Amino acid sequence: MASTTAFFTGLSGLTANARRLDVIGNNIANVNTTAYKSNRMSFAPNFSRNFSLGTAPSENSGGVNPGQIGLGVGVSGTQRSFVNGAIGATGVSTDVAIEGDGFFIVDINSSRYYTRDGEFLRSPTNDLVTKTGAKVMGYGVDETFNIVDGTLVELNIPIGTLTLAEATRNVVFNGNLNAAGSVGTTGSVSTSRAMYTDAGLTTPITGAVDLTTTDIYVSDGAGGSVLAFDGSTNPKIITMAGVEKGGKDLGTKSFAFSATPVAGTDGNGTTMADYTAWLEDVLGLDTTSVGTSSDLGGSATINANGELVITGNEGTVQGLDIETADFTVAGPGAGMGSPLVMSSTADPDGESVRTSFVVYDSLGTPLTIDLTFVLQATSASGGTTWEFVAESNDNDATSRILGLGEVTFDASGRFVDATNSTFSISRANGAVDPLIVEMDFDSGTNAVSSLTDVNSNLAAVYQDGSAIGTLANFSIGTDGIISGSFTNGLTRTIGQIALAKFTNPAGLVDAGNNFFQVGPNSGTALVTAPLGFGTGRLVGGALELSNVDLSQEFINMILASTGYSAASRVITTTDELINQLLLIGR
Numbered sequence: 153m154a155s156t157t158a159f160f161t162g163l164s165g166l167t168a169n170a171r172r173l174d175v176i177g178n179n180i181a182n183v184n185t186t187a188y189k190s191n192r193m194s195f196a197p198n199f200s201r202n203f204s205l206g207t208a209p210s211e212n213s214g215g216v217n218p219g220q221i222g223l224g225v226g227v228s229g230t231q232r233s234f235v236n237g238a239i240g241a242t243g244v245s246t247d248v249a250i251e252g253d254g255f256f257i258v259d260i261n262s263s264r265y266y267t268r269d270g271e272f273l274r275s276p277t278n279d280l281v282t283k284t285g286a287k288v289m290g291y292g293v294d295e296t297f298n299i300v301d302g303t304l305v306e307l308n309i310p311i312g313t314l315t316l317a318e319a320t321r322n323v324v325f326n327g328n329l330n331a332a333g334s335v336g337t338t339g340s341v342s343t344s345r346a347m348y349t350d351a352g353l354t355t356p357i358t359g360a361v362d363l364t365t366t367d368i369y370v371s372d373g374a375g376g377s378v379l380a381f382d383g384s385t386n387p388k389i390i391t392m393a394g395v396e397k398g399g400k401d402l403g404t405k406s407f408a409f410s411a412t413p414v415a416g417t418d419g420n421g422t423t424m425a426d427y428t429a430w431l432e433d434v435l436g437l438d439t440t441s442v443g444t445s446s447d448l449g450g451s452a453t454i455n456a457n458g459e460l461v462i463t464g465n466e467g468t469v470q471g472l473d474i475e476t477a478d479f480t481v482a483g484p485g486a487g488m489g490s491p492l493v494m495s496s497t498a499d500p501d502g503e504s505v506r507t508s509f510v511v512y513d514s515l516g517t518p519l520t521i522d523l524t525f526v527l528q529a530t531s532a533s534g535g536t537t538w539e540f541v542a543e544s545n546d547n548d549a550t551s552r553i554l555g556l557g558e559v560t561f562d563a564s565g566r567f568v569d570a571t572n573s574t575f576s577i578s579r580a581n582g583a584v585d586p587l588i589v590e591m592d593f594d595s596g597t598n599a600v601s602s603l604t605d606v607n608s609n610l611a612a613v614y615q616d617g618s619a620i621g622t623l624a625n626f627s628i629g630t631d632g633i634i635s636g637s638f639t640n641g642l643t644r645t646i647g648q649i650a651l652a653k654f655t656n657p658a659g660l661v662d663a664g665n666n667f668f669q670v671g672p673n674s675g676t677a678l679v680t681a682p683l684g685f686g687t688g689r690l691v692g693g694a695l696e697l698s699n700v701d702l703s704q705e706f707i708n709m710i711l712a713s714t715g716y717s718a719a720s721r722v723i724t725t726t727d728e729l730i731n732q733l734l735l736i737g738r
């Protein structure tokens with residue numbers, strides 16, 4: 153007798169294979185979806201109707217198997233394949249593919265989602281987001297552009313708005329200092345006419361004379377005298393402008409004869425000793441003994457005749473060109489406009505070389521530095537000794553000199569040692585103060601030597617630091633580091649994409665739009681940087697393609713169609729049998 157149970161058995165086959173076609177159709181529809189993960193459906197037989205559970209073997213029988221009739225098929229579940237899809241290059245800087253088992257982490261309305269789709273965009277607020285606006289999460293950076301891991305933040309790439317300047321910390325030099333040059337013995341010497349404290353020109357001034365209370369007289373060269381200046385009523389200001397050092401203008405500097413600072417001037421004091429000390433600062437003159445052999449011998453003094461004597465530093469490139477018109481006096485009262493009638497009495501000697509280079513403070517302000525080397529000694533056993541002086545007009549302190557040091561070379565002209573390889577420059581513009589710069593005279597192939605040559609030559613071949621620059625471009629590395637390049641040539645880390653890893657990714661719940669949520673059977677997310685814990689590496693400028701295998705899907709579709717047709721035949725056959733049964737009663 154035909155059984156109506158067969159109807160429901162066939163129906164279960166129709167239903168199961170129809171659902172399988174749904175899964176197959178979805179896979180095929182998403183064959184071009186970025187990073188889509190294909191799904192498959194599994195079947196399992198329904199419970200069976202038992203006629204007999206069977207019997208155990210005995211001495212007279214081999215036992216009987218159970219008697220059961222199956223009641224159809226059911227869907228046992230679906231399983232998503234997280235096998236990596238192929239990587240396709242796009243060239244778009246915001247596109248990222250994962251080559252591994254990790255997931256991107258995104259935020260949607262403060263809820264955490266996960267995706268393999270790395271087709272990202274930059275929002276109008278420079279946030280890194282997905283096509284649907286979900287914000288990509290990762291690690292930010294601190295004020296010095298170091299990754300701050302452990303806390304996820306929304307990644308931001310502020311192209312065109314983020315600016316950066318960097319202070320110079322290191323400068324590398326190359327060149328050769330002519331070992332055959334002459335040792336420096338004297339600098340340039342410029343002398344003024346004698347100055348006196350009386351109109352009769354009988355009492356020469358000394359460094360201790362207080363010019364705020366004493367009139368100064370200078371011979372006019374024709375047997376007479378004139379009142380130079382008198383600071384007793386109002387501070388007199390003497391301005392230096394046009395003085396050149398080795399052909400380089402030292403700028404305009406002013407000194408006020410006053411016990412207190414005067415606005416608009418660069419220094420003040422009451423005596424000629426105060427003034428000569430100030431001149432040594434602004435002219436960059438030094439008599440300090442440096443190392444074992446070095447002393448540039450530069451100074452400004454009042455001699456016994458009441459003359460101002462300005463002795464430049466040793467070295468031909470340190471020569472001072474001083475003229476009478478370079479010193480002028482301003483202020484009320486009678487007096488000479490140019491009281492210091494100067495004349496040159498000696499020229500500098502000594503092998504020397506000067507180079508200029510630019511460094512930057514922490515605000516990106518460019519500062520020009522002059523570095524001079526002067527030959528100070530040659531050793532009977534071989535080798536030379538040079539003194540260097542670093543100086544700058546851009547120093548916010550009075551002194552022009554930033555640093556002094558002694559450098560020695562062996563008999564082969566190779567660098568041996570430097571007593572001081574740093575200089576510091578004062579900053580009063582809000583930048584880090586002082587700016588300290590390390591000079592490297594022996595950096596591998598870039599090294600200063602001292603060999604016989606026609607002339608000395610020296611150049612700064614490398615330096616760090618930079619003026620202000622704006623973030624112009626970025627790239628994403630295999631470790632998820634987002635590197636930003638600035639218009640000033642600097643490159644800095646501006647963030648890092650984080651990835652999540654699951655012990656059972658197949659347990660994730662599909663939330664649509666290529667997003668997944670944590671499921672009861674997925675395990676918790678292990679959040680880490682790329683390349684760690686099996687998350688895989690990132691490929692910038694590329695996207696992961698769908699992992700749907702069309703040939704397999706077409707085969708599965710044929711099998712599902714065949715199964716559906718076969719199940720329908722069961723129903724048709726059962727219907728025919730019932731009709732035959734009904735015909736018996738007619």
